[in-house]
Amino acid sequence: MAEFDRDTGAATWPHELYDLLRRAGVTQFAYVPDAGHKVLIDRSLADPDAHSIPLTTEEEGVALLAGADLGGARGVLLMQSSGVGNCINMLSLIAGARFPFLTFVSMRGEHGEGNPWQFPMGQAVAKVLEAMGVICLRAERADEVIPTASAALTMAFQSGQAVAVLLTQKLIGAKSF
């Protein structure tokens, strides 16, 4: 499939990613809204067979996915890099109980960022996730997203690991200010 829609110029990977997650049995999509996740959020809202779960803060999503696993369901947490910091202690639930965990983090505070407020957390994302036992995979280019997500799905739901896919600012594009 082409990386960009021929008519609109929009990236096609977000739609492919949603389809991939659904084929992998993901039924719970938890998120704090972010422009980088717009397609996944909209797709989940329109999907009669999935739960679209807006959160008030990101750590709610960590606990939600643990509960989903207790019930035998699969979910993903969609958040921006700033939200990673809100999850830290709640990730002790994932590490301690060995819950599978999969999150997609849209990155800010890196490649070309124009808002200085985004740097402290953006630059700390991989360090704090790894400190809490979450394996980080990075997608830098559109053609890397689906292979990286496929790898992460296997690692999380077959091997029971906690995995974050960092959708980098190079991939998503820096917001202009």
Next chain:
Amino acid sequence: MARLNRIQMSALPVPVLDRRQAVPALIERPQDYLVVAGLAGTAQELTAMTADAASVFGLGGAMGAAPMMGLGLALARPDRRVLVVTGDGELLMGLGALAAIAVQNPPNLKIVCVDNGHYGETGNQDSHTGLGVALDMIARGAGIPVVCRIDTAADIPEGRRLLAEPGLAFILLRVTEGPPAKIKRNLQPHVARDRFRAALAG
């Protein structure tokens, strides 16, 4: 000396119920539910009430997790009744969860908050509810469709009735200070996860 504002607006009656009687009186058959029990008193008493049943996932950390774990579980298993039993301290740590849960409105989820107005595990400091914060009003404002407050033994039958009915409900059980029922429990969370899932898979 620093003084904390005792909030007057809610004018709640002084708690009189002992949790060791009130929790089992409200939740008569905990084994009928998939239970997520919060840190720490409620995890101890639900474990004790069920003789350490596999269907109870009790937290020993990750304070604040219980309500949202219950939501994930309720959405995953619409065929089963899910019960979250949590304390005032844990609920106060993540009040936004009530809003997130109300927006989903799962009909198979009940939330019981055992509110003793204190942080019982850490030296019995006043919690915000002990200073007058009204969690039932917060739950109602968050959009939980059925909210019930239990102050006395006379209120318990109404709570039992709401637990038995379908539909998302929040029950605030106000109790005095004092220890919960206790049992020695395994604090290894991965053991609790594995046996919960194994029991559910049947």
